[in-house]
Amino acid sequence: MKKFIKGKWFPVIVAIAILVLAAGVVLTMVLFGWRFTYAPELENSWVAISAVAAWAGAIGTVAAVFSAIHVANQQNKIALFEKRYKIFQLYDSCKIFSELLQSLKGKNGLNSNDIQVLFLAVFCGIPMGEKINDFRFLHTQYIMMLEQLKQSQFLFEKEIELYLQIIAGALQRLIKSICHSAPESELESVVQSFIVLFQDENSEIMLKKMMNKLTLQ
Structure with missing residues (x-):
């Protein structure tokens, strides 16, 4: 019921209901003999006119309130959509990163330099041919990503929140291994742990659930 009231059709239904009710009242009065007539000899009833104006104002106020609520709900939905979409994009980038790591692992083996290049290309948009020899930049970038994932x-x-926390933890261990120049065996283990997260059925389930949240309805 709460979801229906906040829906986009509720104000329209309320407006239609008010119009139908007004039409029903007029029709009932007509059936009982009430008619619009021109009688210049009769004096205007300012009390009746004031009453009609008051009712019209009340109906207008109710309509304005429902309209304001509807607009506010739509704005909230848009804001939530934008924040959720950013996290969804970050998750998708993590998935692409894992696929590239898997490809790199199968072709040339793993090393810190290549992983760093992939990370900067996927998450920072830095061309693959470029390399930034500053781990502080890498550290800053992944800290920003972790903060964004925490908003989930x-x-x-x-x-979904718990699943994204697991991904954030695996990504954190991977970046720390690169920054601390971990041995190849340790680096390979950390990379494999990250890749596995995106290869099980749970990954697709979480992806679909996040996509279901990307709606303005």
Whole structure:
């Protein structure tokens, strides 16, 4: 019921109901003999005119309130959509990153430099041929990503939030391994843990659930 009241059709239905009610009242009065007549000899009833004006004002006020509520709800939905979409894009980038890591692992093996280049290309838009020899930049970028993923607790249900926290933790371990120049065996283990997160059925389930939230309805 609450969802219906906040829906886009509720104000329209209310307006139609008011019009139908008004038409029903007029029709009932006509059936009982009430007619619009021109009688210049009769004096205007200012009390009746005031009453009609008061009713018209009340109806207009109610309509304005419902309209304002509807507009506010739409604005809130747009704001939520934008924030959810940013997290969805970040999740999609993580998925692409994992696929590129899997491809790199199968072709040339893993090393910190190549992983760093992939990370900067996928998440920062830096061309693949360029390399930034500053781990502080890399660290700053992934901290921003982690902060963005943490916002999921306010935007998605608990199940999605927990899943994104797992991804954030795996990404954090991966970036720390690069920044600290971890041994190849440790780096490979961390990378594999990150890749596996996007290869199970749960990944597709979470993806569909997030997509279901990307709506303005």
